Amino acid sequence: xxxxxxxxxxxxxxxxxxxxxxxxxxxxxxxxxxxxxxxxxxxxxxxxxxxxxxxxxxxxxxxxxxxxxxxxxxxxxxxxxxxxxxxxxxxxxxxxxxxxxxxxxxxxxxxxxxxxxxxxxxxxxxxxxxxxxxxxxxxxxxxxxxxxxxxxxxxxxxxxxxxxxxxxxxxxxxxxxxxxxxxxxxxxxxxxxxxxxxxxxxxxxxxxxxxxxxxxxxxxxxxxxxxxxxxxxxxxxxxxxxxxxxxxxxxxxxxxxxxxxxxxxxxxxxxxxxxxxxxxxxxxxxxxxxxxxxxxxxxxxxxxxxxxxxxxxxxxxxxxxxxxxxxxxxxxxxxxxxxxxxxxxxxxxxxxxxxxxxxxxxxxxxxxxxxxxxxxxxxxxxxxxxxxxxxxxxxxxxxxxxxxxxxxxxxxxxxxxxxxxxxxxxxxxxxxxxxxxxxxxxxxxxxxxxxxxxxxxxxxxxxxxxxxxxxxxxxxxxxxxxxxxxxxxxxxxxxxxxxxxxxxxxxxxxxxxxxxxxxxxxxxxxxxxxxxxxxxxxxxxxxxxxxxxxxxxxxxxxxxxxxxxxxxxxxxxxxxxxxxxxxxxxxxxxxxxxxxxxxxxxxxxxxxxxxxxxxxxxxxxxxxxxxxxxxxxxxxxxxxxxxxxxxxxxxxxxxxxxxxxxxxxxxxxxxxxxxxxxxxxxxxxxxxxxxxxxxxxxxxxxxxxxxxxxxxxxxxxxxxxxxxxxxxxxxxxxxxxxxxxxxxxxxxxxxxxxxxxxxxxxxxxxxxx
Numbered sequence: 001x002x003x004x005x006x007x008x009x010x011x012x013x014x015x016x017x018x019x020x021x022x023x024x025x026x027x028x029x030x031x032x033x034x035x036x037x038x039x040x041x042x043x044x045x046x047x048x049x050x051x052x053x054x055x056x057x058x059x060x061x062x063x064x065x066x067x068x069x070x071x072x073x074x075x076x077x078x079x080x081x082x083x084x085x086x087x088x089x090x091x092x093x094x095x096x097x098x099x100x101x102x103x104x105x106x107x108x109x110x111x112x113x114x115x116x117x118x119x120x121x122x123x124x125x126x127x128x129x130x131x132x133x134x135x136x137x138x139x140x141x142x143x144x145x146x147x148x149x150x151x152x153x154x155x156x157x158x159x160x161x162x163x164x165x166x167x168x169x170x171x172x173x174x175x176x177x178x179x180x181x182x183x184x185x186x187x188x189x190x191x192x193x194x195x196x197x198x199x200x201x202x203x204x205x206x207x208x209x210x211x212x213x214x215x216x217x218x219x220x221x222x223x224x225x226x227x228x229x230x231x232x233x234x235x236x237x238x239x240x241x242x243x244x245x246x247x248x249x250x251x252x253x254x255x256x257x258x259x260x261x262x263x264x265x266x267x268x269x270x271x272x273x274x275x276x277x278x279x280x281x282x283x284x285x286x287x288x289x290x291x292x293x294x295x296x297x298x299x300x301x302x303x304x305x306x307x308x309x310x311x312x313x314x315x316x317x318x319x320x321x322x323x324x325x326x327x328x329x330x331x332x333x334x335x336x337x338x339x340x341x342x343x344x345x346x347x348x349x350x351x352x353x354x355x356x357x358x359x360x361x362x363x364x365x366x367x368x369x370x371x372x373x374x375x376x377x378x379x380x381x382x383x384x385x386x387x388x389x390x391x392x393x394x395x396x397x398x399x400x401x402x403x404x405x406x407x408x409x410x411x412x413x414x415x416x417x418x419x420x421x422x423x424x425x426x427x428x429x430x431x432x433x434x435x436x437x438x439x440x441x442x443x444x445x446x447x448x449x450x451x452x453x454x455x456x457x458x459x460x461x462x463x464x465x466x467x468x469x470x471x472x473x474x475x476x477x478x479x480x481x482x483x484x485x486x487x488x489x490x491x492x493x494x495x496x497x498x499x500x501x502x503x504x505x506x507x508x509x510x511x512x513x514x515x516x517x518x519x520x521x522x523x524x525x526x527x528x529x530x531x532x533x534x535x536x537x538x539x540x541x542x543x544x545x546x547x548x549x550x551x552x553x554x555x556x557x558x559x560x561x562x563x564x565x566x567x568x569x570x571x572x573x574x575x576x577x578x579x580x581x582x583x584x585x586x587x588x589x590x591x592x593x594x595x596x597x598x599x600x601x602x603x604x605x606x607x608x609x610x611x612x613x614x615x616x617x618x619x620x621x622x623x624x625x626x627x628x629x630x631x632x633x634x635x636x637x638x639x640x641x642x643x644x645x646x647x648x649x650x651x652x653x654x655x656x657x658x659x660x661x662x663x664x665x666x667x668x669x670x671x672x673x674x675x676x677x678x679x680x681x682x683x684x685x686x687x688x689x690x691x692x693x694x695x696x697x698x699x700x701x702x703x704x705x706x707x708x709x710x711x712x713x714x715x716x717x718x719x720x721x722x723x724x725x726x727x728x729x730x731x732x733x734x735x736x737x738x739x740x741x742x743x744x745x746x747x748x749x750x751x752x753x754x755x756x757x758x759x760x761x762x763x764x765x766x767x768x769x
Contacts (some may be wrong), residue, residue: 008049014207015042016095021213023091027084033073039087046094057109058097064116077121086118088214089400090457124209156190156197157487161191164484164507191485196386201241203281205290206234208250212281218618219258226265227258230629233283238290242383245363246292249356253294253379256353261298262378268698272375273297286408286468286519287383289365289502295378299653301371303328310334330370333357361493364524368499382520384490384503392515394481394507403486403505403515410465410472414482424463432630435463435474437567441699443473445525446515450500453619456768466518473527475518488515500524549633549659550611551652553625555600561650562660563633568612568619569625578623584669585619597669598623599645613662618670622660633659659754677703679717679765682732685725695720695757702758704765723748733764 019042026035043065050059065087071077093115100107168182209231220227238246241340262268262277269275279296283290303325310331311317320331335354357367365383372378392403393412413424425436432664433444442465448454463474485506495501502517549561550570577588578596585596587610594612597620602608611622637648637659647661681704683691688708696706710716716732723738725745737751749756 005053005101008053009098011047012046012094012098013102016091016098017207017210019091021210022211023084023088024217026627026757027079027081030079032090036069036073040066040073043069043090051528055097055101057112058094061090061094061097061112061116064119068119078085083119086115087370089115089118144145152197153201156194159190160194160485160487173359173630180408192483201239202233202237203240203243205236205243205292208706209234209283211251211282212254215254216258216279220277223259224264225258225262227262228276228278230280231259231282232280236283236285236290239382239540242290242363244479246381246383247598249359249381250281250292250294253357253381257294257296257298257377257379261296261300263299265301286502286517289382289384289517291519292381292383293378295376299375300373300375301329301332301369301378302373303371303660306331324599329371332369333367342696361497363490365490366493366497366499382490382496382499388487390488391483392486392505392680393464393483395447395462395512396479397477397482398453400453401481401511401513402447403484403507403513404464404466404475404518405502405515408466408468408518410467411437411466413463415461415476425569427571428627434569435476437463437465437474441568442471443527444476445473445521445527446476448476448478448570450521450524468519468522471527475521486513486515492768501640545635548630549731551628551631552609552611553628555598555623555625556601557607557625558658559628559655560646560658560660561631561633561652562613562622564609564630566613566662568614570609570611572607573610575602575608578602585623594619594621595669595671596621596623597645597665615662615666615670618666620665620669622665627732668695678703680707680710680714681721681761681765682707682710682716682728682730684708684719684728686720687725688723691720694751698754698758699761702761704761718761719750720761722751735760735764 004720007315007694019039022035022038023421026032026039029035030709043062047059047062047066050056050062065589066085068087072079072083077083093112097107107626120507128440144699163183163186167187170180212231213229216227216229257279257661258277262279263271263273263274268277280293281296282293282295285291307317307320307328311320313334316739320328323331333353333356352426362382363383365381368380368382370378370380370508391406393406393409394401394403396402403541415424415426424438427434427436434441435444436442462477462480463475464480465472465474484507486507488503488505490496491501491504495504495514499520500517501514501520503515506516507513529621548564550564550567551561552560554560571589573587573589579586579588586596587596589610602623609627611624611627613620613622631652634652640646640661643661644664646658646663647664649656650659651657670702681699683695683706685691692706692708699706704717705715707716710730716730719728719730719732719734719737721734723736735757736746736748737757738748739751741752749760751757
């Protein structure tokens with residue numbers, strides 16, 4: 001019987017965590033029959049189990065709730081706020097009794113008659129939050145004791161470390177092939193056991209999020225506010241123990257967002273916002289960490305008021321105002337601080353964010369704040385996946401070694417000669433390095449520069465392409481080491497607070513190693529890989545994206561800008577690679593000839609820079625004197641009075657800067673682009689040599705593919721022959737040429753009538769040219 005009772009308690013507890021959110025969702029949409037059926041099934045199951053386990057109080061409560069829900073299902077009752085409150089109160093009391101049974105303590109039945117009576121039509125409204133509650137015991141079992149799972153995971157970690165050490169010793173000393181084969185079988189078995197043990201401890205964070213709809217509903221109602229909650233990422237998995245340790249800090253942050261952040265309906269109307277506040281809770285995995293974001297569209301943090309509150313505790317106002325922006329925001333974690341002027345049941349006691357941060361740091365995590373005054377606040381909790389074994393790749397910078405999760409790595413490429421060649425290049429866009437890997441351009445981050453470590457070579461030799469939320473970037477390292485399965489543990493709080501590490505490990509070399517947080521490195525160097533966490537219904541000014549442009553000095557000495565999106569690269573070129581040929585300037589590079597635009601003569605310059613511009617199909621070069629910087633391009637532009645090289649004038653840092661008209665550049669200087677499969681023009685006959693010499697260049701420049709004979713499977717779009725040739729036996733239109741300028745009206749074309757010949761070919765080839 002004890003086993004059956006524990007199973008009933010575990011199942012009821014897990015179902016209750018999701019049920020409150022279902023009831024709130026059902027209240028907002030009473031026509032949702034699927035949710036109503038789910039709630040009904042729960043109370044029906046509880047009632048049936050209580051009869052078998054001899055739990056009369058639970059049976060009585062669940063039976064009353066089942067009756068009223070059955071009436072709603074049949075249409076006899078209409079669900080309203082009063083009825084939902086009454087059902088929630090019954091569900092709460094069921095949960096309290098279950099927790100009391102699990103703890104082995106008695107629980108007073110006072111008020112249960114009122115709870116049941118509140119279900120009747122016309123009964124007085126009841127507030128579920130006002131009822132006494134029993135202290136919920138932490139979840140310590142899920143069909144298997146958590147302590148046992150801890151020992152299993154610890155044992156697995158020791159096995160992996162021993163396996164790594166054994167592999168290193170065999171590699172150093174040499175081993176018999178049979179021993180190596182046995183070690184390989186052992187490694188496979190250890191890997192399978194590791195995955196199994198890890199999965200038994202993992203649980204979806206939906207178990208953490210399931211109670212949030214009820215919490216938001218009750219807190220908003222208590223504060224007389226309207227709040228819309230959005231939850232994303234519930235499928236992300238986290239260790240069960242970590243979920244329990246995050247539950248209270250997350251709840252405190254949610255209540256803070258509603259109380260301190262989201263304004264009242266009147267304040268929101270006055271600020272031009274919709275009356276309903278928006279609250280978003282979002283979870284994602286980044287390497288060996290889970291990131292949980294809580295974002296609202298409220299007033300944000302008033303930093304000046306925050307400084308005044310801290311100064312009132314005795315801190316120097318001058319010192320506080322001299323802090324960096326990040327340090328000023330971190331003042332919200334000061335112990336005993338509250339920005340509320342009066343104490344309420346929700347806040348104002350000065351016990352809050354300092355405890356939240358302490359609890360998060362205790363488990364090796366950290367909290368980040370992103371403040372947007374008047375528009376909202378985003379709090380990000382970074383916590384480790386707890387003790388875990390993951391596959392990593394070791395990288396080196398100078399004499400230091402680091403690990404990167406293989407999950408975050410897309411590929412690893414080698415840079416030859418410092419600047420690369422062919423499909424892999426490293427370029428400078430102003431002062432910003434960028435890597436191009438097979439026509440894919442991305443930001444370049446030097447790991448040695450981030451860590452402040454001396455390099456063992458000049459320039460990057462290896463690029464690790466890592467993927468983070470929102471995009472990818474190239475991480476420059478000196479060497480790439482072996483891949484290993486490593487036991488990852490949280491590092492010291494001071495190390496984790498730097499934001500660029502995800503934990504620490506001990507590889508088979510025996511030397512401690514830090515695991516890099518690729519998302520944290522991106523944030524540390526200012527790469528913006530972010531998402532809008534405030535929902536799709538954002539204000540236009542929030543959704544507007546700022547375009548970037550390259551600021552450069554032109555050959556005439558004038559500072560100009562060009563949109564960054566059109567630049568493939570900026571590269572130095574020698575003057576002898578540029579010639580004025582066939583009516584325009586051209587650049588010889590990478591084994592091809594590219595049209596080049598310039599605003600002034602090259603003069604006596606021996607070296608200059610070229611912007612290589614691409615529109616996705618063709619490429620045009622633009623000669624400049626020097627690239628300066630990447631700047632934000634303002635939306636407002638004064639247009640040029642005439643069409644030409646300059647599209648208009650924009651204001652950057654108070655200076656009027658001309659912006660290039662890239663559309664005009666490609667229209668005037670770009671090469672003609674033809675279809676990938678141009679029409680085939682077949683030439684032949686007695687004067688095929690003349691046609692090859694005189695007509696083939698003309699036809700090729702017009703976009704035709706020219707051939708003297710057809711290959712197997714080919715079809716000609718048009719045939720070109722002299723008027724005295726025998727017509728070839730080909731199912732294609734024929735254009736005939738004649739020698740005389742004037743001739744009979746037989747449809748033939750004078751062989752030097754350029755316009756007439758191209759028009760006739762275009763007509764016969766379907767009008768594509």
